[in-house]
Amino acid sequence: xxxxxxxxxxxxxxxxxxxxxxxxxxxxxxxxxxxxxxxxxxxxxxxxxxxxxxxxxxxxxxxxxxxxxxxxxxxxxxxxxxxxxxxxxxxxxxxxxxxxxxxxxxxxxxxxxxxxxxxxxxxxxxxxxxxxxxxxxxxxxxxxxxxxxxxxxxxxxxxxxxxxxxxxxxxxxxxxxxxxxxxxx
Amino acid sequence: xxxxxxxxxxxxxxxxxxxxxxxxxxxxxxxxxxxxxxxxxxxxxxxxxxxxxxxxxxxxxxxxxxxxxxxxxxxxxxxxxxxxxxxxxxxxxxxxxxxxxxxxxxxxxxxxxxxxxxxxxxxxxxxxxxxxxxxxxxxxxxxxxxxxxxxxxxxxxxxxxxxxxxxxxxxxxxxxxxxxxxxxxxxxxxxxxxxxxxxxxxxxx
Numbered sequence: 001x002x003x004x005x006x007x008x009x010x011x012x013x014x015x016x017x018x019x020x021x022x023x024x025x026x027x028x029x030x031x032x033x034x035x036x037x038x039x040x041x042x043x044x045x046x047x048x049x050x051x052x053x054x055x056x057x058x059x060x061x062x063x064x065x066x067x068x069x070x071x072x073x074x075x076x077x078x079x080x081x082x083x084x085x086x087x088x089x090x091x092x093x094x095x096x097x098x099x100x101x102x103x104x105x106x107x108x109x110x111x112x113x114x115x116x117x118x119x120x121x122x123x124x125x126x127x128x129x130x131x132x133x134x135x136x137x138x139x140x141x142x143x144x145x146x147x148x149x150x151x152x153x154x155x156x157x158x159x160x161x162x163x164x165x166x167x168x169x170x171x172x173x174x175x176x177x178x179x180x181x182x183x184x185x
Numbered sequence: 186x187x188x189x190x191x192x193x194x195x196x197x198x199x200x201x202x203x204x205x206x207x208x209x210x211x212x213x214x215x216x217x218x219x220x221x222x223x224x225x226x227x228x229x230x231x232x233x234x235x236x237x238x239x240x241x242x243x244x245x246x247x248x249x250x251x252x253x254x255x256x257x258x259x260x261x262x263x264x265x266x267x268x269x270x271x272x273x274x275x276x277x278x279x280x281x282x283x284x285x286x287x288x289x290x291x292x293x294x295x296x297x298x299x300x301x302x303x304x305x306x307x308x309x310x311x312x313x314x315x316x317x318x319x320x321x322x323x324x325x326x327x328x329x330x331x332x333x334x335x336x337x338x339x340x341x342x343x344x345x346x347x348x349x350x351x352x353x354x355x356x357x358x359x360x361x362x363x364x365x366x367x368x369x370x371x372x373x374x375x376x377x378x379x380x381x382x383x384x385x386x387x388x389x390x
Contacts, residue, residue, distance in 0.1 A: 003370075010370040012218075014344060015200040016351050022203055030214050038377070040221060041384075045376045048326055049345040052226045058384075059228065059242065062220045065249045066213075072250075074211040075257050 001034055009039045013046050201265040208256055220249055223266060227273045234277035248276040325379035333372055340365055341372035
């Protein structure tokens with residue numbers, strides 16, 4: 001065995017191999033009994049240093065377990081499952097952000113569609129006529145203002161409307177004032 | 186100081202996980218490596234329940250076989266060894282129950298079970314000869330570390346006693362990961378000479 005191969009065994013004891021090196025190791029172990037024996041001693045030394053060993057003769061169960069497993073079926077379906085799992089196993093933050101964006105986009109799209117389609121989606125001619133009259137009444141004086149006859153009530157309502165418009169704009173919500181005054185166009 | 190990383194963290198993977206994935210994909214040889222890696226620890230855990238050495242070997246074998254059969258269902262939510270440890274404990278308890286012997290009432294933590302081998306609940310099958318050899322082995326390994334050059338000794342100690350990864354050792358020792366890897370390898374070679382002598386394997390390659 002070469003020094004590089006021994007180094008491979010040592011790195012495996014520490015779990016510090018990449019996928020290609022693991023391939024090399026598996027190939028080496030399946031063809032070279034010396035490699036197996038050397039690895040077992042490396043592992044034993046590591047176990048002793050960590051306090052993992054028995055106060056008994058080190059034993060090797062690999063051969064007898066392999067023999068016992070010889071008639072066991074190999075696991076094959078798991079490959080597809082593990083690959084599939086690895087494809088969808090994205091981090092939680094990704095799904096949270098994606099869900100948030102999707103929800104925001106949906107609400108925005110609904111609002112835009114609702115604003116542009118509402119005049120056309122009026123259910124019946126009677127309702128359309130009523131809405132038209134109400135719209136003309138509401139926006140007769142000026143856009144974005146209420147007109148209800150009593151000045152005090154009208155001013156208070158308009159203040160509410162302006163406040164709502166500002167807060168709604170700051171929070172990213174769709175402006176109620178714009179919805180109210182759409183018919184003015 | 187920033188060192189070139191010979192084997193980047195993205196490139197390295199959890200070797201146990203990769204071996205498990207390969208076994209799940211049909212590579213039985215990969216399971217042999219998992220047996221080699223963990224058999225001593227598993228035997229140690231089982232001897233806490235099953236004191237007869239021959240019976241303990243049988244239970245260990247049964248535990249590994251059960252693990253192999255259950256491996257398709259292992260999804261890596263816990264470390265492979267933790268999962269294997271649980272199988273070993275259950276197999277031991279079932280064995281004692283089947284043999285009409287009383288299993289220990291309390292469980293032992295996986296790490297405690299493998300580290301504290303003088304714990305009273307972990308009876309072991311030690312003979313005077315085995316015990317002597319175990320003591321000699323420990324002494325030989327510690328002597329070998331004492332004789333190592335300082336850098337090499339530090340690298341192996343950080344790895345084995347402190348459990349640091351190669352990357353962490355490289356940062357601690359301010360050197361490339363490749364250097365850490367070769368220092369640890371040289372330490373293992375030196376230790377292995379002593380181990381071979383104690384185990385009677387005088388054959389040098």
